[in-house]
Amino acid sequence: MTHHIFQKNILLLALLLLFTAGCKKGFLNTVPDNITTLKDVFTNRSMTEQWLARIYNPMPDMWNQPYSIPWTGQCDEVDYAWVQPGMNSGAITADNANPSYWNSYYQTIRQAAIFLQNADQNKEILAQPGGEQLLKQYKAEARFLRAYYYWLLMRQYGPVVLMGEEPKAPEDDFQIPRSPWDDCVNYVLSEMDKAMPDVPVLHMNPVDPTQPDVTQTGRITKPIILAVKSQILLYSASPLFNGNTEMGNFKNQDGAALFNASFDKEKWKKAADAAKAVIDLNRWELYTVADADPFRAAFLSCRNLFFDGWQKEAIWIRTNSDHVGNWERHCSPRCANGSGWNGIAVTQEMVDIFRTADGKAITDNSSGYTETGFTDAATPYYVSGTSNMYHGREPRFYVDVTFNGSVIPVVPENGQSRVEFFFTGNSGKNGAPRDWPTTGYTARKNIHPNTDFRSGRSFSRPAMMIRLGEIYLNYAEALNEYDPGNPDILKYLNKIRNRGGLPDLVAGASQAEMRKQIHLERQVELMFEGHRYWDVRRWKVANTPDQHQGGQFHGMNIEKGSFLSDPEFHKRIVAFTRAQWDNKFYFYPVPQSEIDRNKKLVQFPGY
Template identity: 30%
Template sequence: MNKYKHILLLTAVLAVCASACKKNLEEEPLEQLSPDYVWDTQDSAGVNASKVLNEIYTEIPAGANRIFSASSSENGSDFLDAATDDAVSSSPFVTPVELIATGIGITPFRNAEGGSFGTDIWAANYRGIRKANIFMANIDKVPLAGTLPNGTRLRSAWKAEARFLRALFYFELVKRWGGVPIVGDEVKQITDDVLLPRNSYAECVQYIVSECDAVKDSLRLDPIDNINFGRVTRGTAMALKARMLLYAASTLYNGGNIGTSGPERLVAGYENEDRNRWKLAADAAADIVQLGVFSLQADMVNTFIVANNKEVIFARNNGRGTDIEKANGPIGFAGEATGGSRTSPTQELVEAFPMKNGKPITDPTSGYNPTSPYTNRDPRLDSTILYAGARWLNTFIETYEGGRHKPGGSKTQTKTSYYLRKFMGHFRNQSTYAPHPRNFVMFRYAEVLLNYAEAQNEFNGPDNNVYDALYALRKRAGISAGAANNYGIPQNLTKEQMREIIRNERRVELAFEEHRYWDIRRWKIAGELAKKPLHGLRIKRSEVSGSIDGTKVIVLQPRFLEPKMYLYPIAQNELDKNKNLIQNPGW
């Protein structure tokens, strides 16, 4: 049996569709239906074929608390960001995300990402790729009627959606493993020879980029209507292209490979550095800006709780609910208002947020007061983190020792005196939680601006375009323009100085959106960061209202992240099944 035996089983594609599709589903389950029924040559509405397409969408990562143990949901359910310097898991148990963060063992590092992908990320992405190939190979049998407003036939649009999703699954593989086998369009059968070698990193990047270019003009145009929210659009394809090119231009892959020589170096990245790769990334991001259809939400909170808004380019539609609040909200409230307290943001992340004048808190002229550390801070802090004294559920958060929201004892609670606030609704003055959209935003306009600023700075230095992109983000955040109208960003910065500002801006703007984990790897700084302990705050209750008497305490002492861990290892059982595969460097 070859390495794709779990991909090639013919039962994969006709699984039961997502719950959102079941309302119109025929009485007989799809997995029991014949191909002739699914690819119905008389079905001009494509009723059954649409359910197969929807099934491909379910393979997209769900975001939020998706890192869990396959054996016990109690021993997991964490944000991927808890494997970075931005947060730690609040669980009193050792969780999969902690094993990822500390690099203990190969298996957790490789397979402990739960959620819709299950526990084997390699197999799950190839499963999604196979589903897309089956759909594209058969959809032309269905006499699907209708056209999009841009003139594209609906059948061509559906095929383009599946083709994009296939490219997205390849991206999910490449950012973990580097170069992977590209299986092509043909739907392989179990008797076919598919003992494929790994394609080079360069070939994989080119494939993903060319696929995005090929489908973008056949997809729905932006902005998308509410009925089709959650479907892939032209902007989605352009956003994946821009992100792929940004990653490809970054240190880890752009000649800074962890491989030493030969084939292993080629699967780990480009053999040599080429600064023009930054220009390709900058141009791809600029193309999205020039569409003129996306913009920043005035209220950052609404970016995540208003389903269809002009900042969101693409999101996995997870429906409505209060799952994020229930999993991560503070304890200490009555009934359904009490949260699971799963996520503890670190002191390091809190200190990354500048002051409202845009200056870092380390700047002596910033106005930072350590006894009132949350006063006059970047308003994004209030949209991201709940801290001592913040208003929530019609009360003020008490995370001092023994406080209502940090009482001590064995119950899961914050380890750092901070709780997650991002992705939650407007519950400052409410007494309980109410359902709201809880979609996983995979691409949004703020990231596009940050991608552009980074790539343009690396290629051309901190020109006016770089400054303007950062000004737009800080203006939306609520940072004061200041007398110089520069939102706290000094003029005449060097490329290196601007690089640090951009990286910090990504950290605070995109916190808990599954960017930090990959950013510190592509920048090749994860090893250095892993040597530093992470901190929380131990707060004493003060007699003076509004003041904080806090002491930094270590909440996690990360182990050294070996260089080999910049890329995931390929599972030994995959290597055993396919002798044409080579392992990643160092494993």
């Protein structure tokens, strides 16, 4: 980060950050009043706590799509109707790379450093019962969060500039190069380890210490730190960062390499051990719903996970996701009561990865899958007359995707019984200037079936930033790379498959085949949750035919169709085309203004 962020009056910057940060409910819903000096802030308990609360505020909410968190629409999962990120067209440059979190996260990193430097002044906190430990906890939270924002920058920009322990003064030297990737990872992990002893396993109610304090939900705990470390170590063990010789031209100005080109198998062991450490806490369980019909049980388990299941499965949550309402409206078809915006379009490539109900790929000749004809059976998921290509698919398909003939995902408009994406249908292209999906599908996951746009009825719920299902997949992936054939690989992979209604995979597959199955399971289980964009990059598969992130993407022919079972609509066509993959898309460019100010800060090659 460069000197322009810091003003001689540090307090003015602090005020700006405190008053312009978006508010959140509960712990994050307070703003300091009448601040005049840093001493005022850090000698007043309430103000100090509010400063800490603001450090939490920039944490991303993956359901804030498509505007602030566009990763789902920058990979092969969906196409956004209203927003086209520059990476999709190839127009991304160092001057127009959005979203750019470089400055905002560094500002928050500085706020955390100011907190760590000044919090010990607070005698009001120290005078409280247990005040010394409470202050240690607050500092540990700030230390972890500072490391976490560094991690978010690393994931987006690659190796970053490490600013050191103390916030720099305006007259200090801000000509600082990037640190090599491994150094960045080691720093972030060491900071999280330093924070670990002073945060609780669970925040308990001060009035009744036997009960958890729900008002502190989302604040840092030991399990959260362990789970974040699992993510970091998994990424750092992956092919993009581990033995990647293609990054040899990414160097600092002094010639120092920013990526270690040597493969280290032990990184996979560290990732596996980190995931297993979370699992072994035995604090969570995969959320399931019981039903006499196993298919229905799997459907409800995966659908209701986002409404009720977070109480059992969520490890780290962002309380009261303020943006889930926009997500629901963006995804819902126009035949929703009060009208959906109908514009987050799932690609045919995603539709095709869902297996049949018995777990077979649709390309398997024995699967029974066909793209000809229409079913005369109605189910809880689609009406009679729906294309056979949507008949008999695995339960998560009906959780994640709205298709032509599917039941309406929210409260329907009066008289409407089904979604019609064909040209003249109730949600087709002919009915609106732009509120239609380019592919003939919309996203469905995390849309509450009782949401009613006309009456304004909605259902508040948190966003799960990390959940147990992800950790199981982290563990299976890392263990397969380090110790292929280990029985835990199938044990934890099959837990995810079984919850999703699929049968066990059996032992005996090669490491490569198991890798393929694990990657597929991540793609299905974590769809739209903000993982796919990063996964295809860390795996270095973004330019492979099966996982391509550029070029042509497919869907149904939304220009055709005048009735539900019209074959003219149900034809695969190229729905949209993106820029061909370029290796510079592995990372975002640092804003050019930062490159201009910090002469030692090198740009990622290609920008």
